[in-house]
Amino acid sequence: MMHLAMYDTSVSMGTGTPYLARVSPIPNYSYDRDMNLDVAAYDVLRAVFPTQSDYFTTRFNAARQADPPLGEPGPEGWSRSIGETAARNIINARANDGSANNAGYTASNTAGQWRPTGSGAAVGPNWGNVKPFALTSGSQFRPSLPGGFSTVSAMLSSSAYAAQVNDVKRLGSATAPKTDRNDDQTQLAFFWANDVSGTYKPPGQLFEHTQIVASQRATDTPRLFALVAMAMADASIAAWDAKFNTSIDLWRPETAIAEPQDDGNSATMPNSAWRPLSVDRNGVRFSPPFPAYVSGHATFAGAWAGVMKRYYGTDAISFAATTEDPNAAGVTRSFSSFSAAATENARSRVYLGVHYQWDADAGLTTGDAVANRVFSTYLR
Template sequence: MKRTLVLLFAALSFFTCKQNYQKQHEQSTVEEPKGADNIAHQWSEIAITATANDTDRFTPRPTITSRYLGLIFVSIFDAWSRYDEKSIPVYLEGVERRPSDEHTLKNKEIAISYAAFRAMNEYYYTDKELFANFMKELGLDPNDESLDPTTPEGIGNLAAKAVIEARKGDGANQYGEEEGSNGEAYFNYVGYEPINSADKNMDPNRWQPKYFSDGKGGKFAPGCLTPFWDKVKPVALKSADQFRPGPPPMIGSEQLEKEVQEVIEMQANLTDEQKALVEFMRDGPQSVQQAGHWLKFAQEVSIRDDHTLDQDVKMFFYNQLVAMDGFIASWDSKMFYDYARPYALVHEYYDKQKIKAWGGVGKGVVEIEGGEWRPYSPDTFLCPPFPSYVSGHSTISGGCAEALKLWTGSDAFGSEVELVAGYLTEPDNLGDTVTLKFPTFTKTAEMAGVSRVLGGYHIQADNVAGLELGRDVAREVWKFYKKHVGEEL
């Protein structure tokens, strides 16, 4: 009898082991979702949608949305890190790395989904229904608020909670909590006021607000967007001014005179391809701003290279940290120098002189007085409402391009987009359909930067210094990234 029981137990054990082996073998032969099909990529698409919706609801606010995106992907990374062999979270503390046998794709998907869901609810709070519906599509309960550090649901919720708590009081004034604020979110608590008014330019070296059309026959001059953003604490940089560039060229310098003339000549001779480039990089309704634009480029890399969830978690984390800290560094320079834009500089240099220029919607290139010059933009958004030096587009593009080059180990990109010239600026005077080609990350950044000069929003000094600042930020954040993925340089 005893021998029979032993044999029976052995047979059952063998059968169970065989079943487990077959189950593991079946799981290992099921191909992991790649590119656009992996859950990290899908959450990045939700983040892009939420960013576009934010623009519709609150007008473009690139600094604010760059912080949202950065912190969302930090939350995702921190949750994922507990199911990786060596990665170190940024803000999540007191949650142990899970045992190796729990490092499954399913657990990672659940953990990052709860982290993304909670973080997006906090930052893009007007889209909670969108996020809840996506959770349900994934078969996850949006009402699960578990903080159990041994489950993927709990770890995801804890990761987002840690990021949200850590970033309160970081200088962004998201909750109207900074000293000098009035309790209103993103209130100008530093008390910045431009030296120049929209009607009088007292110091032509300094930023001057400009009138926009309100679309109803009236006009208004927007105030400076988030003039306190230089006070926001970076995630990876040592300080906002770590790579602050030297000063821009001033009135009276030969360099500035040449660069203002260059802006006039470029804008008066825009080709259809250049118009399309200006509009593509400027973006329009439902804009995702510069951080979102480069997140979309990163998504293209994910699809091109068949990324796994692990790869996208890491790439998006690095990419969006560069954008977030890049905006902080850019705003440090902008607010420190408080520098004029071409809109005012052309008026200063060419006030009563006759020049060839784009005359506005429906007018084409005409001869006007320099004091009437304007950027190649719709009346309702003529020029970014904040100081010029350095260019934010150039900073983020230079930084994110460098980040993608470092992360992929190659500068090759190979993206392209087909556009109709003038579709965002002159809808009644459309040009040809053109194809913009972006062969490398570096070239794409350079095209983004020069588009701002072509459009009349920046002089070359803003662009060149911005590109270099962005690259400096990317290289510094790379060290931070390598440390947190357990590959310290």
């Protein structure tokens, strides 16, 4: 919402196709572009996060200390009405979009189906029904069920399922030896995690990587950030649709591996002591509190890389990436392409012990489909 309001502000003062509408200036007023961009962001943020209004006000005032004075109509008058109107447009457009639906989720004890793992109740079970920004629905690019199986029983009894479970069982264990998961794989698992409170979470990390690339390539950012924001917002809706709105709400690896319940597959051996590498600030091992399929990280990564390579006209752009995860403090990782970063991001979830590889693969494919829809249809 914030980046689309800023984008519509930008094109109203320049060129391009708006997301919602071009805002007409008030006659005889002058308009400072940066001031109106900040106003658009400020107004949206206060509307979406009203309890943090004072924080945003402090930051806004600090940023705008050098503004030209707001005056009466005339040659010396300045207005921020374009930013205000663009913000109001997106706030009104997103009213009743389904994002406030906090209805609960009834977990299942059926083998293969997700249930809480100790990290809390299901988060966002209705998010797949939120009105998208660019997609026709959250299910527009819904992937097939895990492994392409039509039922949970067919999945559980398959050799493909056993291979998925045993892969993460070996590579994603908290106690995996270096002969199974080497130091670099452990580092990249935490580098991409950003699951714990106090980090910018996966979309925030990808926004920072967008900023890194945009800065080194002198990019005019409102359109790029709006495209990335749209794609990742719709990626979240598409991922949560796949997690909660299908017949398989896939259980996390720690449940599949540690529970004594028989999955009916002789190729998987339960281990009640198994825990994932993933760990919070208190040293507690955990899995995120929602189904495994598809991976949200992978879907965000696929959407991000899909926009970036289409925007710049090439995938082969090198950059140094950063993280806020406390278990990878100060770590940077370098990539020669957007796709390479996205692929590593997706695979990291297996090393962290919280996803299967098919969660990652389906997430990347879904995210790229979302990116293609966003880039080819909007903000031209």
